[in-house]
Amino acid sequence: MAGNTFGVLYCVTSFGESHGPAYGGVVDGCPPGLELSNTDLQRELDRRKPGSSRHVTQRRESDAVEILSGVFEGKTTGTAIGFLVRNEDARSKDYAAIAEKFRPGHADYTYWQKYGIRDARGGGRASARETVVRVAAGAIAKKWLKERYGVVIRGYLAALGKNEIPFQSWDDVDRNPFFMANAGLVKKMEAFMDELRESGDSVGARVNVVAEGVPVGWGEPVYGRLDADIAAAMMSINAVKGVEIGAGFAAIAQKGSEHGDEMTPQGFASNNNGGVLGGISTGQDVTVSIALKPTSSIRLPRRTIDRSGRATTVETTGRHDPCVGIRATPIAEAMLACMLMDHALRHRAQCGDVVPPLKLDNPRKIN
Amino acid sequence: MAGNTFGVLYCVTSFGESHGPAYGGVVDGCPPGLELSNTDLQRELDRRKPGSSRHVTQRRESDAVEILSGVFEGKTTGTAIGFLVRNEDARSKDYAAIAEKFRPGHADYTYWQKYGIRDARGGGRASARETVVRVAAGAIAKKWLKERYGVVIRGYLAALGKNEIPFQSWDDVDRNPFFMANAGLVKKMEAFMDELRESGDSVGARVNVVAEGVPVGWGEPVYGRLDADIAAAMMSINAVKGVEIGAGFAAIAQKGSEHGDEMTPQGFASNNNGGVLGGISTGQDVTVSIALKPTSSIRLPRRTIDRSGRATTVETTGRHDPCVGIRATPIAEAMLACMLMDHALRHRAQCGDVVPPLKLDNPRKIN
């Protein structure tokens, strides 16, 4: 294992490089009997796809996925699900110039020094294009969680650079190219992005993800906490620099009398803990917020060094997202789905005989 | 595995409950030949110990550690290092009253519902006292990292509730009961804590941790990223609700031209990335910041329910830290040390034959 697999029981293995022939993944541990087709994966992949608006990279990829195993007559068999997404629009010549230099903010330098060799075309293995595998694996997890437990996982763009984007409605999210839950701000953000793109610079973003319907009891003590595993899953997404569960960093300034979520027979009175206490789900919404750094590939010239260590400058003229956060919502949803499914399976392995002793009217209720 | 083990190659397994006979741990994977004695572990355990000032819990524990295996004639043998810390001051009667109720902000409810049984004495397995195991395991990792690679890992309290505590000097950290890197603010914080304690309430905190001297190349692509593993390790610490690497959430509002750390032949010009690019260490300082929620055990009465689901109130009168963040610094250091050591071993397993092609004058240099 060298970093390309995650999950204990819902286990995802990934391979592929930006300009190689294909990306692919293997999902091991999916329960048998789940109806599954290429379409289920494609639907989520299309949400992440490049080229879907002028605000994201113009690389043209159909991202067509092919399931190669683990499904028979339309249902999962319980064996490993292999799938493939061929790369189609890999213009390696775009990268010839920068193969000799380390782009600031990119993994060029660290891969070079770690491995003594690197595939510089489009970032190679470090490219965010690898997230096709996550989104495909997450699509399976989402489907199973929904059918088996009624869990619904949704996310939205909560900030675009300095612009906060307050949540208004889930209905808005899939109706704008930003995954904003606020239709009223779309025009403003389009103008902001147009200006940004013209400037040749990039910005960061915040994405929030919420899982509704998670039963009480998922997660393990001490190191196998649900929130710890979610933190790893989120921080493993390209460009993520911070992760919050529930109140997150706001908890620092809170008093205990404010933060600790009171309980009533009807349910919890608040959700500062983000649906996780002691590493175990409470039955409330699991709420996660992540910070994505600005795209490192920008057209503005930047100081750097070349492979001989000499000072030089670099500007990146390929096709890039001016804000990687814009396409991150489906990815963050996918990672949350995978982690929840992993813990659903882990929980029933150990506690399959436990009937939760208490039944709250509505654990999610926030008075 | 049900959550009580972490690490791939530097592997820590933990057991014990707050009011059981003992905590213990097993460190598997430590290289042979490291000089090691109880004293090495005790030094770090004493930094975390309860009762060391009036600002923390008054539970009296010597936290004396005994190494039971894996060390022969003062050196590690390469076999599993087992160690034990006996509990001494476990007053279980303090908890009789609350065994029937779920304390807000605690894991009482989630353990009860997950397992159908819980050891309510002092939080049982969910008690932060479990961190003795982490600190002991971290002491071994710190020592090895220092001797083998010159890595130094240090942390400090960066905020106490609403009070920001700017970094002034590492020298200050071990000279005050808060692990503040700012001697000038100690009096103010002591007064703040005295007032807080009297009020019966609690506050959150921010702890920053820094690893200096980490070589370029530790960490793995995609899911096994160094920062992803650090995020999990930090979020697994009791009360942690947020984790940042480098610029963290501030990266949202940054432009790419500001965030992406430029390089020069002398080294990096800034460290927004917190010493990690593409999941792999850059050779710069690894910088981590965590948010700890306010202590859930407070003297103020709070609404909750009992084991039959009936409404009631609870106030917690045991011995508790009014701010769990105060003792968190050695714990966060320990978790960072364990993760770095794990990745040091993972790196040399796969890339033991690679000589990093480039030698910067001073990778840490920030012009």
Place this chain on the structure above:
Amino acid sequence: MAGNTFGVLYCVTSFGESHGPAYGGVVDGCPPGLELSNTDLQRELDRRKPGSSRHVTQRRESDAVEILSGVFEGKTTGTAIGFLVRNEDARSKDYAAIAEKFRPGHADYTYWQKYGIRDARGGGRASARETVVRVAAGAIAKKWLKERYGVVIRGYLAALGKNEIPFQSWDDVDRNPFFMANAGLVKKMEAFMDELRESGDSVGARVNVVAEGVPVGWGEPVYGRLDADIAAAMMSINAVKGVEIGAGFAAIAQKGSEHGDEMTPQGFASNNNGGVLGGISTGQDVTVSIALKPTSSIRLPRRTIDRSGRATTVETTGRHDPCVGIRATPIAEAMLACMLMDHALRHRAQCGDVVPPLKLDNPRKIN
């Protein structure tokens, strides 16, 4: 992880050396609610205990076990179960002479070369005394498998050196010091062992283990096969050099028309496959047979080299079993129990919603 942990979901971690202060273990993943006490572990440990007859080592150990965590008010809580067995009769002086030499058949040379350091007292970590941890962990697994699924795991000594010991009755097994299922041969074997002990030499043994009542469906395809995991578990026992499932090596000479177990509505017509097909349990008895090499510690002088590589001879005069296989039956049972429990949990994690479509009258039935 460096070899001292096994199991995916029923996970056992072990530490300790022959002449250190204690052996200990951590069982992680045990379901909550199982009644468990020191007595449950002690019963099995006493079966493995040294000094119980003149035919085994005369080292005097009470092997008293103390559970340190994971049990509350007599029941498992679902958290890590830590336990400890103190060493009492460690006569390190016995080993001073041989610390400088490598005993043939022992791990002395390999530990020395691997780690550059070794605890030579009693074999250190390589001592078969480590099996106390396995037997304790196996006692928990046995109990859970019995109570939850009615699985019964039993073993017996099937050969002692060149002497085959045909199975007669399970009732005989605990009534003789050899775990023979054949009361009629006890006297003969006692005489054989007395003569062997006098000669200063040692012999190998065969132990058979059987699990009855294993439901159909445990085990995973391809690499996670039940029989593959059992093979690893058995081969990890000190001195084991061979493992067979079902017909084992006899399958080489069989025809397909003889080996392939026919099925009838009443059940299987034979059990050449040893209760496992395609890596998954059939519902028949799981049958395992292992070969244990002769004890390497013998009184006869043997050629070897010392730590400087010079030729010398060594004879071992400490207290040793003249046949390590004699005490191996409870150990093999324990390892089989741990593996089966691991797979029971793994199976219900993935296939917890599957109802086996077919119900045989009596899968074990062999017409």
Place this chain on the structure above:
Amino acid sequence: MAGNTFGVLYCVTSFGESHGPAYGGVVDGCPPGLELSNTDLQRELDRRKPGSSRHVTQRRESDAVEILSGVFEGKTTGTAIGFLVRNEDARSKDYAAIAEKFRPGHADYTYWQKYGIRDARGGGRASARETVVRVAAGAIAKKWLKERYGVVIRGYLAALGKNEIPFQSWDDVDRNPFFMANAGLVKKMEAFMDELRESGDSVGARVNVVAEGVPVGWGEPVYGRLDADIAAAMMSINAVKGVEIGAGFAAIAQKGSEHGDEMTPQGFASNNNGGVLGGISTGQDVTVSIALKPTSSIRLPRRTIDRSGRATTVETTGRHDPCVGIRATPIAEAMLACMLMDHALRHRAQCGDVVPPLKLDNPRKIN
């Protein structure tokens, strides 16, 4: 994880079914800088290929492999190596008749009962065709072990049914369709196989595998023993029912004075232990022997039941190997190679700083 991945650091994940579109695998953890091309994998795959003589299945597959990632400009990059082998000659109609019945000796019944669904075409996931993935992964391991450590891994057919086939020369192995190391017996075995094929029955086989040049020190104590991991790897191969290391089951009848391999300054005087002591390699040849059961698919009618549990008979008329052991040699070599490479990496992770204190003239020497 549900059984389709193995290895800790040299980690192989597999997917695919006999009559699905393709088999594929992911090798994670291969060191960077190894020269690697499709040809390296193809060479080994061709040795395992069906249809290469009249003595094996006549299914026509080119088994052409395509590396999809992890290799750049002819060298491994250290990232995940994905590869694909398309199925070409899948005649699913052959299997329509038996989809309703459970073939004796096959995994039909266990998959059906475990998952409640099964891909019956050609055995689905349980088909031995999955071993293409192992052989491809093993080809990479073999190459790295050879180049980095000079390790050579070779195997041969040691028994075909009741016919023992004594080792004569490695040179003979690739010159006959059976991988026999004995050219003199080829004619006799061809006649034997012709007769067998005509009879419609099948036989078992024994395959021996040897790794030469393994340095001292690979393997871990207690559960992570080299021999334990090899045992699991071998037992995970389709049809394997027994595994021996070194003297194997012959060790039962040996005396300690015979079995324990004496040492001299020139090397070991014998190799009963098969190159492993205490779970750690000795520097001698690692010798492994496995028993393969007779092919379960035979033309003779056998009693069985159908999916409703009713008595019926089944004969298998598809294209099958009359002895699966004939093509098992490259598979067993591959599994041994993967395990050795895994342990090579694990060893240098933990013990990378250890210089083995002693240098034998020739550890393999057997006087």
